[in-house]
Amino acid sequence: MAKPPASPESLLDRFGPHPAYTPPGGWQDESRNPAERLVKTHCCFCGQQCGIQLKVRGNQLIGFEPWEEFPFNHGMLCPKGVKRYMQGGHPDRLLDPLMRTPQGFRTATWDEALDFTVTRLKEVQQKYGKDSVAIYGGASLISEKSYLLGKFARVALGTRHIDYNGRLCMVSAGAAYKLAFGVDRSPLPWADILKAQVVLVAGANVAECAPITTDYLWRCRDGGGKLIIVDPRMTPICRNADIYLPVRPGTDMALYMGLLHVILRDGLERRDFIATHTTGFQEVAESVRAWDPRAAAEKTGVPPKSIERAAHLLAKAERAIVLHARGVEHQSKGVENCLALINLCLATGNIGREGAGCAMITGQGNGQGGREHGQKCDQLPG
Numbered sequence: 432m433a434k435p436p437a438s439p440e441s442l443l444d445r446f447g448p449h450p451a452y453t454p455p456g457g458w459q460d461e462s463r464n465p466a467e468r469l470v471k472t473h474c475c476f477c478g479q480q481c482g483i484q485l486k487v488r489g490n491q492l493i494g495f496e497p498w499e500e501f502p503f504n505h506g507m508l509c510p511k512g513v514k515r516y517m518q519g520g521h522p523d524r525l526l527d528p529l530m531r532t533p534q535g536f537r538t539a540t541w542d543e544a545l546d547f548t549v550t551r552l553k554e555v556q557q558k559y560g561k562d563s564v565a566i567y568g569g570a571s572l573i574s575e576k577s578y579l580l581g582k583f584a585r586v587a588l589g590t591r592h593i594d595y596n597g598r599l600c601m602v603s604a605g606a607a608y609k610l611a612f613g614v615d616r617s618p619l620p621w622a623d624i625l626k627a628q629v630v631l632v633a634g635a636n637v638a639e640c641a642p643i644t645t646d647y648l649w650r651c652r653d654g655g656g657k658l659i660i661v662d663p664r665m666t667p668i669c670r671n672a673d674i675y676l677p678v679r680p681g682t683d684m685a686l687y688m689g690l691l692h693v694i695l696r697d698g699l700e701r702r703d704f705i706a707t708h709t710t711g712f713q714e715v716a717e718s719v720r721a722w723d724p725r726a727a728a729e730k731t732g733v734p735p736k737s738i739e740r741a742a743h744l745l746a747k748a749e750r751a752i753v754l755h756a757r758g759v760e761h762q763s764k765g766v767e768n769c770l771a772l773i774n775l776c777l778a779t780g781n782i783g784r785e786g787a788g789c790a791m792i793t794g795q796g797n798g799q800g801g802r803e804h805g806q807k808c809d810q811l812p813g
Contacts, residue, residue, distance in 0.1 A: 471483075472484075480503070481507070482501025495515065530547070564588055566583065566588070568801065570795035570801045580805060580806060581811075582805065593806060597798050597802060601760065601794065601798040604755070610766075611777070617791050619752070619787075625647060628749055630651055630753075631661065632661070634759035635756035636662070640794075657744055659672065674740055676733045676737055679731050682731040683768050683771075693738060699747065715778075746778075746779045754791075756792040760791070773789050
């Protein structure tokens with residue numbers, strides 16, 4: 432029998448355990464050596480930023496306590512949040528910079544690493560010009576760090592090439608909201624979900640990616656609210672939907688235009704709101720004229736009757752909310768997809784009122800701050 436290949440060397444093998452590492456299994460025994468203090472903070476993994484209290488002893492994280500007073504999650508955490516306290520002391524966490532050598536990586540001092548980085552940046556720019564260096568940030572950076580990163584790129588390096596990971600997703604939503612409302616942000620708080628009569632969720636697997644938002648949807652349904660889900664996959668949230676629209680991947684905009692076609696065809700739009708608070712309605716109405724339920728069904732794979740039912744449920748509600756995420760925004764027509772959803776809210780007057788509106792489900796903790804404070808390529812802070 433052939434000898435099995437040796438397993439690849441891990442960071443734990445190479446550098447040894449992190450001095451603050453807590454073995455897997457959850458809580459440490461505090462009966463003899465309790466935590467010294469609780470530190471109130473946020474879970475760091477997704478855009479919900481749930482409140483959490485970290486238990487600290489000897490400047491090391493040893494566990495957590497629910498933060499029941501925090502207004503968003505009221506002490507609840509998803510599986511990622513429950514393990515959040517283990518991140519800081521995980522054995523794979525690096526404590527020093529690493530320098531590449533012919534034999535692999537070796538540890539280095541911060542002075543050595545920073546000096547090497549500065550030297551190489553200067554050499555590259557002197558040879559190829561200022562714009563030969565690009566900066567790529569992330570939506571997990573706080574606003575102050577986003578500002579400094581933009582400053583470093585544009586002033587210190589003098590390069591025009593800066594962007595962040597939201598370019599793939601949140602920038603399309605931000606651009607749509609800026610076009611529609613003049614400002615790049617969601618116009619409603621999550622507490623409004625509980626007061627909506629209908630919630631349409633598009634391109635968002637909230638059960639697995641934003642579990643605490645799922646609790647908001649369940650509480651909305653407990654109060655009599657109806658749930659419409661748009662997704663190519665039968666995700667966990669679909670199983671409890673009042674209407675499930677299994678859209679063919681990449682055809683979302685045709686579905687939303689089909690919904691608006693039915694709303695206008697059946698006279699369910701809010702003409703007084705449209706006349707008072709919107710512009711360009713006639714152009715939008717003309718753009719959806721050809722997207723009757725049959726045409727939308729042929730493009731999207733969603734049955735015509737389902738399109739009509741969803742349109743009526745959405746338009747007849749006194750308060751309706753549309754939530755969308757990466758499934759809508761990652762597409763090549765992400766901006767147009769978001770605008771089509773916003774148009775559904777505007778045509779039915781579902782904006783600017785409690786329990787009504789359109790909102791993006793942010794994927795990381797500071798997507799909006801990352802854009803507004805320096806990381807977005809075409810947008811300066813302020």
